[in-house]
Amino acid sequence: MFQTQNYYYVEYLGYAGITLSCLQSLCKTLQTHSDLTTALLLTNDQVHAFLLKDDSGTYYVIRSGFTSGYSGEGPKGLAIALSLLKRHQIETEEILVSTKLLNKLNSSSLSDHDIDFIFQQKIIRPIRLHDYIYPFESEVAQTIKLKRYYPLELPYSIIDDRIFDLALLFMQDPDSALIKAYKRLEDIVRTRTDIHEHSTRLFAQVFQGENALLTWDVPDSAEIKGRVNLFTGAYMAFRNARAHREKDENLIHQYREFLLINELYLLEAEAITIESK
Structure with missing residues (x-):
């Protein structure tokens, strides 16, 4: 779904709370958009979403199907997502967002002001992205090797x-x-x-x-x-x-x-x- 407000184009992908759909949406975006330049991990407590940007200024939102802080599909999915972004050489940073902003993201209703606000937020330091990956490192390595989340498509x-x-x-x-x-x-x-x-x-x-x-x-x-x-x-x-x-x-x-x-x-x-x- 595309939403246009003022200037920005935003594509909303995946389903909030459903890790598999968000992982598949991320992989499809990575496969079909070679000009992705930036990825932000949007963190609200132990719930996570992604906001990606390409060279043309289009934004891709992966809804909050990822979690952290325990053993389960949500945290493992987050570890896989971060590893895939690294594999594709897309610079990824993490910021904190409010519950209200995350709800707007999940309901496909971010405004231009919201997107500008997100990119103005302070990047979390020290970097803790690897902390999300480390507990699932062996599983992530095997999953990425199999490329199971990339869509099978004929070019x-x-x-x-x-x-x-x-x-x-x-x-x-x-x-x-x-x-x-x-x-x-x-x-x-x-x-x-x-x-x-x-x-x-x-x-x-x-x-x-x-x-x-x-x-x-x-x-x-x-x-x-x-x-x-x-x-x-x-x-x-x-x-x-x-x-x-x-x-x-x-x-x-x-x-x-x-x-x-x-x-x-x-x-x-x-x-x-x-x-x-």
Whole structure:
């Protein structure tokens, strides 16, 4: 939700008192906004929220789903949030806020004056951010390693137009989207070259040897060989297994595989015919 008053734009994220939603909102913001510059931890007794700012002057509020001072999901979530901000190299400071101001934040009703007031508050010294992390250090390290709170999304801006529909299908049926992507790429190459082989034999015949039909205008022949190996290797390692048996896999593997196929489409689009080189 966006709220505009006078000048500032504020996006309110997460749900007060629900740590998971606030962590997921923070990770989504970190993933989709590379220009974040500042983060303030807003502390009211043992309850915490975040206010982030980007280069354009937009503010992102993560509501008070974090707590401290005891063992539980709220304090562990705070430790994870602070560690993520550090990992993203976003400078984070802590200030104290009143219950009234925290309630306005949670009800999406901060005014320009409120935001200015927040940034004028005295930064807590000595720094105690690590004190929030220390009791959960081992759990935080494992959680961040797994990247479990970042949203899984396909980067549509780099998806080849010819499989954009399959990128949309992927959200409902990853396996079907992947199978269709492999088949479609073979059809595209067969139509383009009039070679009627399949799978790795198709790509080997099209890209390799004296009678190759397609190549890339790159200065080193090793680069060409490497690109051909990407096609044959991807089909040997992933397509054949997917076509011939049910694969025991998780969604992360499927995202990685779709992006690998997308790269093959992009490389095919860059290939030129031998005669026109």
